[in-house]
Amino acid sequence: MLRLRRNGFRAAALTTVLVAALAACGSGSDGSGEGKTLRTIQSLNPSQFDPCGPANGSETAYMAAIYAPLIRTDPGTGELSPGIATKWDFSDGLKTLTLDLKTGLKFQDDTALDAAAVKKSIEQCLALENQTIPGLESIEAEGAGTVVFKLSEPGSGLPELLGSRLGLIASPAAREKSGDKFGAEPVGAGPYRLTGFVPGASVTLQKWGGYQEAGLPAAKVDRITSQMISDPSAQVAALTGGQADFAWRLDYSAPKALTGTDVKTEHKVGTSMTNLAVDRSQGPLRDKRVRQAISYAIDRSALASANTAGLSDLGAGQPYPPGTAYHFGDLAGAYPHDPGKAKELLAEAGHPDGLTLRAASLNSPAFVNNGVVVSDQLAKVGIKVEFEAKDIGEATKGFYVDHSYDLMSSGTNAGPDWLSIYRRLLTTKSAGNAGNVPVPGGEEAVKRANAADGDEELKAALKNAASVALEELPIIPLYYSPTVTAWGGNVTGGAESIALNGEADLTALGLK
Secondary structure: OOOOOOOOOOHHHHHHHHHHHHHOOOOOOOOOOOOOEEEEEEOOOOOOOOOOOOOOOOOHHHHHHHOOEOEEEOOOOOOEEEOOEEEEEEEOOOOEEEEEEOOOEEOOOOOEEOHHHHHHHHHHHHHOOOOOOOOEEEEEEEOOOEEEEEEOOOOOOHHHHHOOHHHEOOOHHHHHHHHHHHHHOOOOOOOEEEEEEEOOOEEEEEEOOOOOOOOOOOOOOOEEEEEEOOOHHHHHHHHHOOOOOEEEOOOOOHHHHOOOOOOEEEEEOOOOEEEEEEOOOOHHHHOHHHHHHHHHHOOHHHHHHHHOOOOOOOEOOOOOOOOOOOOOHHHOOOOOOOHHHHHHHHHHOOOOOOEEEEEEEEOOHHHHHHHHHHHHHHHOOOEEEEEEEEOHHHHHHHHHHOOOOOEEEEEEOOOOOHHHHHHHHHOOOOOOOOOOOOOOOHHHHHHHHHOOOOHHHHHHHHHHHHHHHHHHOOEEEEEEOOEEEEEOOOEEOOHHHEOOOOOEOHHHOEEO
16 A cells, blocks of 8 residues: 655644744734735745755745846746846857846945956856856956856857856855855845845845846835745645745645635646656666666656646656647657556566665655655566655765665756756766766757757757657656645735746735
8 A cells, every 4th residue: 555645744733833933923014013024935945045056946936036137037938038137149159148237236235246246256156066157168257247158169058047046146245255154145136135044944035225127026025034834734724824925835735725715826837847866877777778667667647646636647758848838749758657668678678577776765745755656656567666765965965976776756946948957967967967977969969959049940959858868868757746836815926926947936926
């Protein structure tokens, strides 16, 4: 019998404590009588707010309000628009990108945000080695208002990359002053600044009075408080009891629990999906036939339906879901549920009697539950595996550094820029590539996309990249993760705040 993990135990006691804590924050005010406070909740725990630091996805919504973007990526569509940069143009065969900047901007520490600051901010970011720019030769500041990127190879995806975390421009002076503590003391040029952070408990953003428009709208409220609540009953109680105005990344049970209340809910899929991370550097998974056998053995529709409380039965095979520009319908259904084909591939790979694998899962309900169901499905084709639930630090070290596991039940929350997504999937030095094993055709696929000139060339190149990922399975996609968002009748911008990557655009939110 399958035993799926639920968060509901201890619900009554925990709900009482959490709702009492939220109630102390007041209702629509900041508790000090000065302006309006938007009270939010989410289920994940951010650990830092440096866009150049390690990412787990939970910090994204806050950073997107703290930092002004070099290029603005529309959270709902992925389309690019001006941010700090008012325009940008390629030359020299896609090897030089010139950006014209808005002048007169300042950071929240009152230092100048000009071309020299943009250059230094990005160079500081790259020095931390969590992010890279393919083929970068130099970054040059020309006067106060122009930045030029020079590459050794075509880089058509650079604007998209500069519209992601890398392009969230941080104060170079503040980074130098704070050093390793910058993630807890972030300084950007966005409409909100961080004024409170209790790890695992709460985040507080305050309207920054010095904000000048740079891609983001002006702050619509004076303060945003955010409580980290993973218990489903406590989430519902906070929303229905008037202690929270807005919530994102809610438990999948929330839409049903909130039916008939005054709270509006929406759930949709985007570029966030669950998957099995694969270590191709050792053991049986070096053979792609074994990876393909696993993929055929999984009933994605049943898995999605069981683990999303029926919100979705949409299995994943590509990074982008149906209905988006970079989803390719003729590649859908590449791995239908076919236990017979799975057994055939295992036999071809030298495992006619099956095999045993080691696995971990990130210690959250969705990933743990995926491990339970996948383990049961794989057992039916002769693959024995049990997923050990581990905290994110222990799991990722065990998988990527110590190579103690063959599989890890996790998820991707990349993008929505295509370059970040496919670099993570297909390149040898990707942080998502355990053991840094080359993906056959992977580097070439990313280079082809980076050399694409125009929409049609890019779509053809990304279709090729998706085909390489499906053939080689550097990860084994499971299903697109529905993200559940909810808000009360006093909130404006709720629907507009839902981002393609599952996060919330806090700058879209206001109070009536």
